[in-house]
Amino acid sequence: MPTVLVTGGAGFLGSHLCDRLIERGDDVICLDNFFTGNKENIRHLLGHERFELVRHDIVHPFYLEVDRIFNLACPASPEAYQYNPIKTIKTSTVGMVNVMGLAKRCGARVLHASTSEVYGDPQVHPQTEDYWGHVNPIGPRSCYDEGKRIAESLLMNYHEAHGMEVRIIRIFNTYGPRMDPNDGRVISNFITQALRNEDITVYGEGTQTRSFCYCSDLIEGMLRLMDNDEHTGPVNIGNPVENTMLELAEAVIAAVGSKSKVTHMPLPKDDPQRRCPDITRAKKWLGWEPQVALKDGLQNTIDWYRKLIEQG
Ligand code: NAD
Ligand code: UDP
Ligand code: UDP
Numbered sequence: 001m002p003t004v005l006v007t008g009g010a011g012f013l014g015s016h017l018c019d020r021l022i023e024r025g026d027d028v029i030c031l032d033n034f035f036t037g038n039k040e041n042i043r044h045l046l047g048h049e050r051f052e053l054v055r056h057d058i059v060h061p062f063y064l065e066v067d068r069i070f071n072l073a074c075p076a077s078p079e080a081y082q083y084n085p086i087k088t089i090k091t092s093t094v095g096m097v098n099v100m101g102l103a104k105r106c107g108a109r110v111l112h113a114s115t116s117e118v119y120g121d122p123q124v125h126p127q128t129e130d131y132w133g134h135v136n137p138i139g140p141r142s143c144y145d146e147g148k149r150i151a152e153s154l155l156m157n158y159h160e161a162h163g164m165e166v167r168i169i170r171i172f173n174t175y176g177p178r179m180d181p182n183d184g185r186v187i188s189n190f191i192t193q194a195l196r197n198e199d200i201t202v203y204g205e206g207t208q209t210r211s212f213c214y215c216s217d218l219i220e221g222m223l224r225l226m227d228n229d230e231h232t233g234p235v236n237i238g239n240p241v242e243n244t245m246l247e248l249a250e251a252v253i254a255a256v257g258s259k260s261k262v263t264h265m266p267l268p269k270d271d272p273q274r275r276c277p278d279i280t281r282a283k284k285w286l287g288w289e290p291q292v293a294l295k296d297g298l299q300n301t302i303d304w305y306r307k308l309i310e311q312g
Helices: 012-023 078-083 085-092 094-106 142-162 186-195 215-226 245-256 280-286 294-310
Strands: 003-007 027-032 051-055 068-071 109-115 166-171 200-203 209-211 235-237 242-244 262-265
Touching: 003 012, 003 094, 012 027, 012 215, 068 094, 068 215, 078 085, 078 142, 085 094, 085 142, 094 109, 094 142, 109 142, 109 215, 142 166, 166 215, 186 200, 186 245, 186 294, 200 245, 209 245, 215 235, 215 280, 235 280, 242 245, 245 262, 245 294
Parallel strands: 003 027, 003 068, 027 051, 068 109, 109 166, 166 235, 200 262
Antiparallel strands: 209 242
């Protein structure tokens, strides 16, 4: 069985990926510095004979023997990645170089978790992979957006220079159980607010859009690209059903059965106005498209948050 490294494996998506890899029989090394990750996400895997946990920061070199690497290490919520923007840049640049150095030495295939943020505040809609994006290089989101763009460049250059096997997925907003309730993302904010009957904080008019993909769909797309022997990417993985933040607020209030009311707060600087993936490539190359409707995914996520809040 292959030995698979998951950096950022104690985070929201990383922990779901570790679950799937263990289920299918792989040996898994989960590496995380616990900046935004949480041991609770992987506690059920501790002690499993094919699971190992390493506390480490990818900004510093590290030496392991692995066959495949999923590189997910990087804070993902705007609040978390703007907390220490220089550190965020180092993770996507210096950290990425270390991941590539390790992969080169081991001859390992690397799949990198890139993002729809490489398209910035897009002027093309929906976004296809050949769109080059519209990113403010000095704005508050640039630590994340430009870091991820450099990471993609590093992958392609290591691929060209050393013939390494690389895979790039561009993840669009993904949600589900294990999202940190305090990470400031829209799904975690709206659900926790609705469960507590507090005001739902819609930033700006709430007419900006996002397209929300459920975590199990996302992990399936990620595995299909990693296991694909033909394509490098980039491939958009996301749900092409687009919603305004006002629509999302109403859907969450209804699904929770909450007494919450919508309140408006200032729109953060450079907040993208519209975002929606074109998934033609994912369908064609991977036979992938999302299976879980927002209504069902929200219900699973609400159930999970409800338990978390009840446990205190
Ligand atoms: P997350 O914050 O839950 O997970 C990130 C994990 O990486 C955390 O466990 C964190 O502790 C760890 N980490 C951060 N910096 C590190 C470092 N320097 N060294 C080692 N570990 C480090 O976020 P997530 O939503 O699970 O996102 C996972 C990946 O997917 C990220 O790379 C993110 O950019 C990407 N992504 C996620 C989304 C989404 O909607 N969830 C969208 C686009 C891209
Ligand atoms: N590296 C690492 N683990 C390894 C191999 C390399 O962390 O198993 C790091 C090391 O710090 C190196 C970086 O990855 O500087 C890039 O490696 P590469 O082989 O591309 O470059 P070089 O070693 O020539 O700097
Ligand atoms: N947002 C909101 N209320 C919140 C948190 C976020 O209206 O409490 C908006 C935010 O301004 C953005 C969208 O929801 O337009 C998605 O924000 P998130 O931080 O989840 O991710 P992004 O896609 O911006 O990285």
